[in-house]
Amino acid sequence: MLTIGILGCGRIGQVHAASLTQISGARVGAVADPVAAAAQALSDKTGAPVMTGEALIDSLKIDAVVIGTPTDAHYDLIQKAAKAGKAIFCEKPVDMSVKRIRACQSVVEQAGISFFTAFNRRFDPNFAAVQSRVAAGEIGNVELLTILSRDPSPPPLSYIRSSGGIFRDMMIHDLDLSRFLLGEDPVLVMATGSCLVDPEIGAAGDVDTAAVMLQTASGKICQISNSRRATYGYDQRIEVHGEKGMLRADNMLESSVEVATASGFRRAPAQHFFLERYADAYRLEMVHFIDAVKAGVQPSPNVEDGLKAQILADAAARALETGQPQHV
Numbered sequence: 554m555l556t557i558g559i560l561g562c563g564r565i566g567q568v569h570a571a572s573l574t575q576i577s578g579a580r581v582g583a584v585a586d587p588v589a590a591a592a593q594a595l596s597d598k599t600g601a602p603v604m605t606g607e608a609l610i611d612s613l614k615i616d617a618v619v620i621g622t623p624t625d626a627h628y629d630l631i632q633k634a635a636k637a638g639k640a641i642f643c644e645k646p647v648d649m650s651v652k653r654i655r656a657c658q659s660v661v662e663q664a665g666i667s668f669f670t671a672f673n674r675r676f677d678p679n680f681a682a683v684q685s686r687v688a689a690g691e692i693g694n695v696e697l698l699t700i701l702s703r704d705p706s707p708p709p710l711s712y713i714r715s716s717g718g719i720f721r722d723m724m725i726h727d728l729d730l731s732r733f734l735l736g737e738d739p740v741l742v743m744a745t746g747s748c749l750v751d752p753e754i755g756a757a758g759d760v761d762t763a764a765v766m767l768q769t770a771s772g773k774i775c776q777i778s779n780s781r782r783a784t785y786g787y788d789q790r791i792e793v794h795g796e797k798g799m800l801r802a803d804n805m806l807e808s809s810v811e812v813a814t815a816s817g818f819r820r821a822p823a824q825h826f827f828l829e830r831y832a833d834a835y836r837l838e839m840v841h842f843i844d845a846v847k848a849g850v851q852p853s854p855n856v857e858d859g860l861k862a863q864i865l866a867d868a869a870a871r872a873l874e875t876g877q878p879q880h881v
């Protein structure tokens with residue numbers, strides 16, 4: 554039985570704790586959050602005791618930790634948990650700074666612990682099936698990848714201000730998916746962005762509409778389209794085009810019921826947001842983490858993948874600022 558401590562009992566901490574209650578061979582051993590009510594609420598749901606973060610990390614009863622705190626708290630917790638020899642499941646992004654992620658990588662390597670970067674979209678059953686069919690050669694050599702990722706509505710401005718910007722907060726998922734689906738690292742990054750959804754987002758120094766083009770050393774091209782608005786639900790689609798054909802995964806809708814009348818065909822909106830759309834992915838990424846820790850192997854994606862996605866996000870932000878393509 555793997556005993557896991559939850560650091561951060563907010564939105565995502567609750568998702569991971571709920572996954573653990575459904576997975577055999579692992580359990581929530583303790584929860585920690587400086588907001589006492591948040592910790593108590595998750596303790597009530599899981600039956601696990603509330604501890605301080607330090608006590609949880611130092612507890613000999615805890616084998617692994619889930620870091621689900623705001624991103625600016627990840628670094629310190631990674632350092633402490635790695636030094637205490639705990640396996641780490643860390644929410645994305647690992648940190649906002651490439652330099653600090655490299656420091657995390659070295660402490661993780663020195664400690665010889667398992668480290669998982671929670672890029673959950675790799676575990677979406679449809680996206681994972683596209684990746685494995687591409688890797689099996691079903692459409693031959695990949696030439697073009699298109700990733701569409703649009704939120705139903707913008708987050709609160711307070712979130713935008715501390716988010717690190719659309720590339721590091723939101724597109725980071727798509728940048729990781731590009732590496733996963735292309736099977737190669739992009740070496741060239743071009744970006745454009747606008748503020749079309751809410752002028753306050755622009756006033757906070759960010760954009761709400763962005764497009765990025767990536768190219769790998771062998772010439773494969775990826776286009777990513779992001780928006781903080783989609784009137785029809787959480788828009789999450791991928792399409793891989795190759796020499797022998799095309800593989801794609803469409804949106805998951807709220808229902809599969811369709812009505813057809815003389816005025817046309819009508820279907821339900823896309824599932825509302827990430828909690829619904831990626832419910833399976835959140836559970837499956839946790840299963841992968843637990844299996845890897847038990848087997849004593851590195852989970853995937855790991856700290857190196859977190860670093861590479863951050864390098865791409867930084868390059869996209871620089872490309873937007875300078876108007877110049879960036880070589881990475």
Ligand SMILES: NC(=O)c1ccc[n+]([C@@H]2O[C@H](COP(=O)([O-])OP(=O)(O)OC[C@H]3O[C@@H](n4cnc5c(N)ncnc54)[C@H](O)[C@@H]3O)[C@@H](O)[C@H]2O)c1
Binds near residue numbers: 561591671672
């Ligand atoms: N993979 C995904 O789909 C996904 C979705 C949402 C959020 N996230 C990531 O998860 C992280 C948390 O986001 P959220 O939306 O759950 O935030 P949140 O604000 O809802 O929850 C964070 C919680 O962490 C607590 N906290 C702060 N400092 C702490 C510390 N030192 N120790 C323990 N707890 C602490 C806060 O009090 C809060 O309750 C972020 O890094 C975010 O980027 C990932």
